[in-house]
Amino acid sequence: MLYHGHALGADTELSVEPEGLRIGRRFLDYAEIDCLQPLNHRVQIRTVPGETIEVSMLGFSYDGFWEELLNLYGERSLESLFVDEQQIMLCEGEYSVPGEKGRGQIALYPDAVCVLPPTRRAVRIPLCYTSDICLEGYRLHIRMRSGIEYAVGKMGYDTKPFAERTMRAADLVRKKRSSARKQIPLQAPFSAKGLFRTEQPEQYWNAAFGRGVCAVELYMGEDAATYLYRFPETQDAFLAQLEEAMEAMGVHREIIYLSDEQLAEKPLYRMAVDRTPAVRFLRERSDGRLIHSAGHDKRLEEYLRQ
Numbered sequence: 001m002l003y004h005g006h007a008l009g010a011d012t013e014l015s016v017e018p019e020g021l022r023i024g025r026r027f028l029d030y031a032e033i034d035c036l037q038p039l040n041h042r043v044q045i046r047t048v049p050g051e052t053i054e055v056s057m058l059g060f061s062y063d064g065f066w067e068e069l070l071n072l073y074g075e076r077s078l079e080s081l082f083v084d085e086q087q088i089m090l091c092e093g094e095y096s097v098p099g100e101k102g103r104g105q106i107a108l109y110p111d112a113v114c115v116l117p118p119t120r121r122a123v124r125i126p127l128c129y130t131s132d133i134c135l136e137g138y139r140l141h142i143r144m145r146s147g148i149e150y151a152v153g154k155m156g157y158d159t160k161p162f163a164e165r166t167m168r169a170a171d172l173v174r175k176k177r178s179s180a181r182k183q184i185p186l187q188a189p190f191s192a193k194g195l196f197r198t199e200q201p202e203q204y205w206n207a208a209f210g211r212g213v214c215a216v217e218l219y220m221g222e223d224a225a226t227y228l229y230r231f232p233e234t235q236d237a238f239l240a241q242l243e244e245a246m247e248a249m250g251v252h253r254e255i256i257y258l259s260d261e262q263l264a265e266k267p268l269y270r271m272a273v274d275r276t277p278a279v280r281f282l283r284e285r286s287d288g289r290l291i292h293s294a295g296h297d298k299r300l301e302e303y304l305r306q
């Protein structure tokens with residue numbers, strides 16, 4: 001829908017689009033937005049570089065503009081988190097994620113809880129990696145095996161049903177994932193294995209370790225390549241982050257090896273990296289790739305032996 005208001009120092013047309021906000025001739029991709037905030041019938045937009053853009057003089061269109069902007073920003077965040085399963089429940093409530101508290105949309109999916117605030121702190125919480133989920137008063141606490149804790153709640157009458165459905169979904173996805181993981185083949189030199197998304201058990205990965213290095217083979221039915229990583233952590237600590245990153249990215253393997261320059265040209269992937277700590281962790285430890293060709297096995301052996 002086309003709106004008329006004042007922004008960037010002039011009266012202008014505004015269009016809220018699936019990938020960003022068009023202000024006159026300028027297109028502001030959602031990847032550039034740090035925070036959206038309504039304030040006295042104005043909308044303040046803070047960008048990642050630190051610019052503040054104020055949209056005002058919307059008149060009776062203000063509510064419609066804010067609602068559409070907020071919804072499409074949230075939908076784009078969901079897209080960047082690679083959420084494609086059918087939604088079970090959507091509520092508005094309070095959230096607490098590392099580094100931020102506030103109110104926003106809280107969505108439940110068969111394999112995750114998604115927090116969609118009006119900021120770039122959107123997060124997908126994979127239920128398969130939860131260690132404990134409990135309802136305390138009006139807040140649902142979701143504790144991860146990594147020690148990170150999230151909290152959502154104060155959703156009115158939806159609070160208890162949301163909590164109960166989340167607990168059931170977590171129990172189911174852990175069982176399905178454990179069963180599917182047992183079917184994954186594993187051959188030397190690979191010693192660890194895992195799935196991407198739980199609903200796609202035919203797509204999986206294997207990992208082989210050397211001293212402070214790791215080689216990961218992705219099995220997706222496409223052209224194969226082995227991804228290399230160098231890490232200072234213990235093997236167990238690295239493996240835990242590797243598992244979370246693989247689950248987070250799903251089949252979008254390019255997100256872990258694109259250079260920063262290539263990533264800059266893909267706004268959706270920039271949003272994905274920005275919102276997913278495990279993927280950032282893995283990218284920071286990238287040490288290249290081994291293409292499957294003559295001599296691949298020898299190069300892999302040499303890499304792991306260094």
